[in-house]
Amino acid sequence: MSAKEQKLHLNAFLYGTGHHEASWRYPDAKPELGLDIRYSQQLAQTAERGLMDSVFLADGYAGRSNKLEPFTQLAALAMVTEYIGLIATVGTTYNEPFHVARKFASLDHISGGRAGWNIVTGAQSAAFNFSRDEHPEHSDRYHDAEEFVEITKRLWDSWEDDALVFDKNAGIQFDNGKVHEINFKGSYYSVKGPLNIPRPPQGYPVLVQAGSSESGKELAAKTAEVIFTAHQTMEGASSFYTDVKSRLAKYGRTPDQLKILPGFSPILADTEAEAREIDEELNGLTATEEAVKRLSLRFGVDLTQYPIDGPVPLHAALETEEVNGHKSRHQLIVELARNEQLTIRQLVNRLAGARGHFTFTGTPIQAADAIEKWFRNGAADGFNIMPQLLPSGLDIFVNKVIPELQNRGLFRTAYEGRTLRENLGLVRPSNIRAAISNQI
């Protein structure tokens, strides 16, 4: 690896008052700012001050939530930042490729090339908000998603990069020979095109993927440039890393074309004792009963019928194959309970910090140690930073962990470029249509 390739990539996963499910009850927390754009602007500016690659907003289309919609929110964040990438989850199952391709193109133009798309298929509960009787099966959703992404790429490519002419004398705004219909007819969608906005500055937004099931890994190997993934141990992360990177070759891709960023969900304080105190306080604030009910839904078994300080009744839980959605997370949780022989209460507390992502409690130096260890042992190209408390957890990470990583030569001391692709070290994709035109 060259010196440049040895740098970490760091994403800041913004998530209300923090990733710990009880974070909103913490004394400092201001959950009433969930819809206040100034709150997330400050978080994005903090992450940019730390030279982080990107901020990320998760999303879904059902349930009660107290947060803004990602496209509108990220466009607003673009106005108060200059370098940091802006990644949004957008699901494929209940959207149209034309709308999604266009909104990402617009966000990419507005931000000067900083958009990223976390591609998910979507959750079961959304079906009923979109006139559907049922949620499609896992593999069906993945085939749909594959076609969906293919269409968006063709739409972004429907404008060649030099299609805009603006020749006032000749009266020509667009070179019509460089704006193409795509005439896509697939199993799920047919889309004529062209897109009604010119090609994004980055060519395509950076394509991110978060599913880690078998189909998720395969789709990622084929199309993703960044993976957000959840692992409880360095060994698990490392074997996932090796597995996914080894799948790239068959799609003609090299390992550096895909950055794997496991979740890293810290509670940080100047001393270990202080950090542990925060952790205990947060666990004390966790609504255990509610969490047991949620876990019951995931496992398909009513856990309230079992003693909370007894073992997790894994024999009664659904098999991963029976689950439609969040398959890999299901598997991770089952393995966590089995490998560490957890009680129901212990499992609930382990999941409260970051829903199955790797949690960490300690000092900034210890956090840097953990990050360096995973990175040097081939378990990660960087991390998806998920502070259990926000904004304080991001402040400490940027003020104390990042300088330590910089001192160790593991993280940038200035942005490499202005676009997210440039900072992630990803090439701008060439235009398929332009390549075809040139052959003719």
Add this chain to the structure above:
Amino acid sequence: MSAKEQKLHLNAFLYGTGHHEASWRYPDAKPELGLDIRYSQQLAQTAERGLMDSVFLADGYAGRSNKLEPFTQLAALAMVTEYIGLIATVGTTYNEPFHVARKFASLDHISGGRAGWNIVTGAQSAAFNFSRDEHPEHSDRYHDAEEFVEITKRLWDSWEDDALVFDKNAGIQFDNGKVHEINFKGSYYSVKGPLNIPRPPQGYPVLVQAGSSESGKELAAKTAEVIFTAHQTMEGASSFYTDVKSRLAKYGRTPDQLKILPGFSPILADTEAEAREIDEELNGLTATEEAVKRLSLRFGVDLTQYPIDGPVPLHAALETEEVNGHKSRHQLIVELARNEQLTIRQLVNRLAGARGHFTFTGTPIQAADAIEKWFRNGAADGFNIMPQLLPSGLDIFVNKVIPELQNRGLFRTAYEGRTLRENLGLVRPSNIRAAISNQI
């Protein structure tokens, strides 16, 4: 009318380099800034300096265009303005009520209550970008739109205004008794709800309508709070105004609950002669051949087969009833050609300025005269200002026409409130669900 009610409302319709179709060829024009958010930020800031009620972005889902997508663009504009309303066209035929309700709610939260939705059904050419074989019929689209709007209202109302609790001690974020499923099952959509974002600051975004066909007028009378409309004469505007206002009573609405804003598309200069010069220069830059082809499509007859300086062959044109989409505009153009006995070239030039909207060439004082006359004669509650040249036309309007209107007591000298509703003098809609809960 009270003194307050006598004030005009003014919207700035942002449209690339201006509403004249040849504006981009004008010497000063910078069409290459179409995707540069700083360009539209400056326009929005100019309109806000002029205390205008709102800016408006038209939209569609097909064709070649060099502009940003409205939700992302308006969210970005919200960050550099404080008072001005932010109105976007969003079509119903190729969208989902859940997505649209949510994005407007998010924009309304981000902007502190400044969002407006121009409800359109959508154009024929979009069908092929959304896996459809054909565009639904006019009346079918309107029934769909009516149901669509009804669902969005119920989704915005699915959160009562006081549903957010954040009681840290009790561990309650939302009062679940105040967040409701809507369980809507209609002819076109079924949507369970609730929406996944709390009720917008304005209750609903301001609802705008632009169709002026029979079904358009009826939908407007039932649901719209602002109408954008096109008229070539004060008499035509006045009879439209009377017609629409008279339809309100049957829906239990009063005339002041709907603001009618005809388009006003000026070329302004300090002397009439200078303004005429600009007009002639723009007409000289118009690509007449292209415009004749577009008019041929609208009329369903190949006009290039007729002498360009001969009369418009209206006997060969489609009847308005035969047109599927833009019905009222079709009728306006046919009547314009008939009443003024125009040649093909004359008609093309008349449409070049603003596609059928009222065009005006003269000084700021003359513009104020025209505006005052329409307003005092019951033809308008205000105007949709559509400068034929941008940014210069908006600069002159704000610097010279608005002060003249203020001197005449016709326009505000300070914003009345912080939300678009407050500035338009529209009440915040009460929550249907809260009303039901209170009855029980």
